[in-house]
Amino acid sequence: MSERNSTAAYAALKDRFERLAALSGAQAVLHWDRATMMPEGGAAARAEQQAILSLIAHETLTAPEVAGLIDEAREADGLDPWDRANLQEMARVHAHATATPASLVTRLSRQKSATEMVWRKARAANDYASLAPELDKLIALVREQAAAKAEALGLDPYDALLDGYDPGRRSADIDVLFAELESFLPALLREVMEHQARGPASLPIEGPFPIALQEKIGREVMDLIGFDFAHGRLDVSHHPFTGGVPDDSRITTRYDEADFTESLMAVIHETGHSLYERGLPGAWRSQPVGRARGMTIHESQSLLFEMQAARTESFIRFLAPRLKAGFGGEGPAWEPENVLRHYRRVAPGFIRVQADEVSYPLHVMLRYGLERAMIAGELTAKDLPAAWNEGMERMLGIVPPDDATGCMQDIHWPSGSFGYFPTYTLGALAAAQLFAAAKRTHDGIEAALGQGDFAPLLGFVRTRVHGKGASRTPDEIVSEATGEPLGTAAFKAHIEARYLGK
Structure with a gap:
């Protein structure tokens, strides 16, 4: 085959994926709209719109000629490293898409929308019985998709789903890391709690805190971190999330x-999350290689800023007087030392998104085990609450008082996101490594945070993480940025230093 034909094939693929990127952006904005401002009566119509868009995207990606174009493009000699990485990503995305029949794509999209809308009502009413039948339907479809992908990709069904969220990741890798965490984290959690019990008690910071003031302060902090409001917005939803596209970022809380x-x-x-999307390589935004490199890297960026940077003593000392002034607070409860105690309080709780960074991995490990069991057909929606409560008691020593604060608290399963949860803890491990590496590289990072200046930290990840796009595997990005493979050592050292002064 001639070089001209190979190059033309690659150009045709780039054009096709540019159209797919536009479709993906439209779907992302529709999802944000559904979660924030869509009237309840519009749910069915919006579900049908999203199903049709999903089908169009699937048909565009799986058209018969695409496989041939990929094979032809592989013969091109003139592709630079970024083009080669882009072609490799095209082939990976195509392999995932062709493994799922078009009819299943449509059924999944509709059931995801239906189950999520039922979940919104069921969670508010603490009515798991109304959610279970819809969740069972969705689990069946996800298992069907997992089986189809497993056969096509030569993977275990759960690994086939996991690969869609964290390319190249396998449950065997996670099992090793989670076993290491389990070997020291429960004892470390107890040690931290005992250490805190010997120190000063936190003084209550009393409200009320009007939503308008919370939003104002949130926007001010977003601006400090580097969020560009000319390319994004902040809204309200049932569950905090980031959506949209790099040039149109939608954040909710x-x-x-x-x-x-x-x-x-x-x-x-x-x-x-938004900064990561905004920092992806601009020249490749419409191509697979210019996208985020999976959810472990994505979660590492959110946790880097939330857990590692925003909970440093230096930043809390900068933030506390601004909180006091913004809310009109008075008295010792608003002093930086007390605000720091609030943000570093460690105690097992029922809600994952409210969990401290010491106990948080245990929440994720619970969900990881449960969703693997659901995909394996070993756990049904009907039996999920009992399994959840047993796991909470075993791992955290507490039992939720109801299903709303138990197995219904997260949107992930009702929206069909199976294989996502482990990336939260993998992201926490990566965030600890990245923050340690950033401080080794720039001595003044913590001092800058004490001035409300996130620029040195953002500059580090812009170069080492964001600018890589999907040109590397998740583990390659972490290893190249930090000098060591993804592991538990930096996370353990971080917890011991922050909470025990070791």
């Missing part, structure tokens, strides 16, 4: 007028 701490950290968390 939720507010509690009795407690501002959760919402503010959720905003910082989601800003980390």
Whole structure:
């Protein structure tokens, strides 16, 4: 085959994937709209719109000629390393798409929308019985997709789903890392709690904290971190998330007028996600190689800013007087030392998104085991609450009082996201490594945070992480950025230093 034909084949693929990127952007904005402002009566119509867009994208990607174009393009000699990486990503995405029949894509899209809308009502009413039948239907479809992908990709069904969220990741890798965490984390959690019990008790920071003021302060902190409001917005939803596209970033959070701490950290968390998307290589935005490199890297960026940077003593000392002034607070409860105690309080709780960074991995490990069991056909939706409660008692020593604070708290399973959860803890491990590497590279990072200056930290990840796009595997990005493979050592050292002074 001639070089001209091979080059033309690659150009045709780039054009096709540019169209797919536009479709993906439209779907992302529709999802944001559904989660934030769509009237309840519009759910069915919106579900049908999303199903049709999913089908169009699937047909565009799996058209018969695409496989031939990929084979032809592989013969091209003039592709630079980025083009080669892009072609490799095209082939990976195509392999995942062709493994799922078009009819299943449509059925999945519709059932995801239906189950998510039922979940919104069921969670608010603590009515798991109404959710279980819809969740069972969705699990069956996800298992069907997992089986199809497993056969096509030569993977275990769960690994086939996991690969869609974290390319190249396998459950065997996760099992090793999670076993290491389990070998020291429960004892470390107890040690930290005992250490804190011997120290000063946190003084209550009393509200109410009007939502308008929380939003104002959240926007000010987003601006400090580097969020560009000319290319994004902040809204309200049932569950904090980041959507949209790099040039149109949509962040949502939720507010509690009795407690501002959760919402503010959720905003910082989601800003980390948005900064990653915004920092992806501009020249490749419409191509697979210019996309985010999986959810471990994505979660590392949100947790880097929320857990590693925003909970440093230096930044809290900068933030505390601004919180006091913004909310009109008075007295010793607003002093930096007390605000720091609030943001570093360690104790097992029921809600994952409110969990401290010491106990958080245990929440994720619970969900990882449960979703593997559901995909394997060993656990049904009907039996999920009992399995959840047993796992919470075993891993965290507490039992949720109801299903709303138990197995219904997360949107992931009702929206069909199976294989996502382990990336939260993998991201926490990566965030600890990245923050340690950033501080080794720039001595003044913590001092800058004490001035509300995130630029040195953002500059580090812009170069070492964001600018890589999907040109490397997740583990290659972490290894190249930090000088060591993804592991548990940096996370353990971080917890011991922050909470035990070791």
